Amino acid sequence: MKITLAKHTGFCFGVRKAIEKAYQTLKEHKRKKSVFMLGEIVHNEKVINELKKEGLELVSSLKEVPSHSILILKAHGTEKEIYEESQGKDIKLIDATCPMVKEIHRKALYLEKKGHKIVIFGDKNHAEIKALISYLKDFIVIEKKKELKDKELSGKIALLLQSTQSLEESLEILKILKKTNPQTLFINTICPDAQARQKEVIKLSKNNDKVIVVGSKKSANTRRLYKLSKKYNKNTYWLNRAESIKKNNFGKEDRIAIISGASTPKETVEKIIKRLKKLYSE
Ligand code: SF4
Structure with a gap:
């Protein structure tokens, strides 16, 4: 078995920063105050469970x-109302929003x-998009190309993307928009880390027999990597833990590429490699 590990594995910069902030906050405050996170600060079960063990409490609403007390805000961004309401409750906010996500807010608002209508290509239910639209008045969110059929868009339009969006699909959306609105502005807000992972997974999927994409099922960027890889290589597997490897999915002669989503600890990837080596060298 030949294993090729992608250059881009483990945490991205934004996720690493958010986790560091959470541990730092716990270290400084947990003896004197309760520390909460409003929603999971990053999308990875292992990371969240470890933070919970350290004393970070997970809540789903500000009422809780x-x-x-102290409230850590997630890497994907938080709705405007939460910032406003927490002021009235004397809650200290630790903002772990990724700077790249904040930059998207800034561009959209600008x-x-x-005078542009903001067309956002992203997942309506993802925390990042919910946060982004809380700052906007004139916007629509689309998840699929076909949704554009029912929309009559006129005037100035700017297309912005979820930070982990697929560039390939975004360019298709742009093409459709430009048919009726040739002046559509395209603001590529895919974060450089996500773009680099997407480029790499395409290359790896073309040059290997099989691909393993490592990350949580909750992680949007892992899902996109999986979908992209699957497009070019049907033997793509999405795993979140070494124990999920099924022996009959792989063989001793396979060339396997491994890449991870941006919120996946390197340790999980290393465990998967270790298990593959153990299973296929015996
Ligand atoms: S993928 Fe990019 S935008 Fe998202 S948290 Fe990581 S660095 Fe920030």
Whole structure:
């Protein structure tokens, strides 16, 4: 078995920063105050469970956070209302929003101010998109090309993307928009890390017999890597833990590429490699 590990594995910069902030906050405050996270700060079960063990409490609404406590906001961004409401409750916010995500908010607000309707290509239910639209008034969110059929868009339009969006699919959306709105502005807000992983997974999927994409089923960027890889290589597997490897999925002669989503610890990838070596060298 030949295993090729992608250059881009383990945490991206934004996820690493958010996790570091959470541990730092716990270290400084947990003896004196309760520390909460509003939603999972990153999309990985292992990371979240370890933070919970250290004392970080997970809540799903601001109502569950008592006054005088500390609240860590997730890497994907948080709705505008949460910032406003927490002020009235005397809650100290630790903002772990990724700077790349904040940059998308800034660009969207700027373009809206300049009179553009903001067309967002992203997952309506993803935390990043929910946060982004909380700042906007004139926007639509589309998840699939076909949704554009029912939309009559006129005037100035700017297309912005979820930070982990697929560039290939985004360009298809742009093409459709340009048919009726040739002046559509395209703002590529896919984060450089996500783009690099996408490029790499395409290359790896073409040059290997099989591909393993490692990451949580909740992780949007892992899902996109999986979908992209599957497009070019049907022998693509999405795993979140070494124990999920099924022996009959792989063989001793396989050339296998491994890549991870941006919220996957390197340790998980290493365990998968170790198990593959153990299973196929015996
Ligand atoms: S994938 Fe990019 S935008 Fe998302 S958290 Fe990581 S660095 Fe930030």
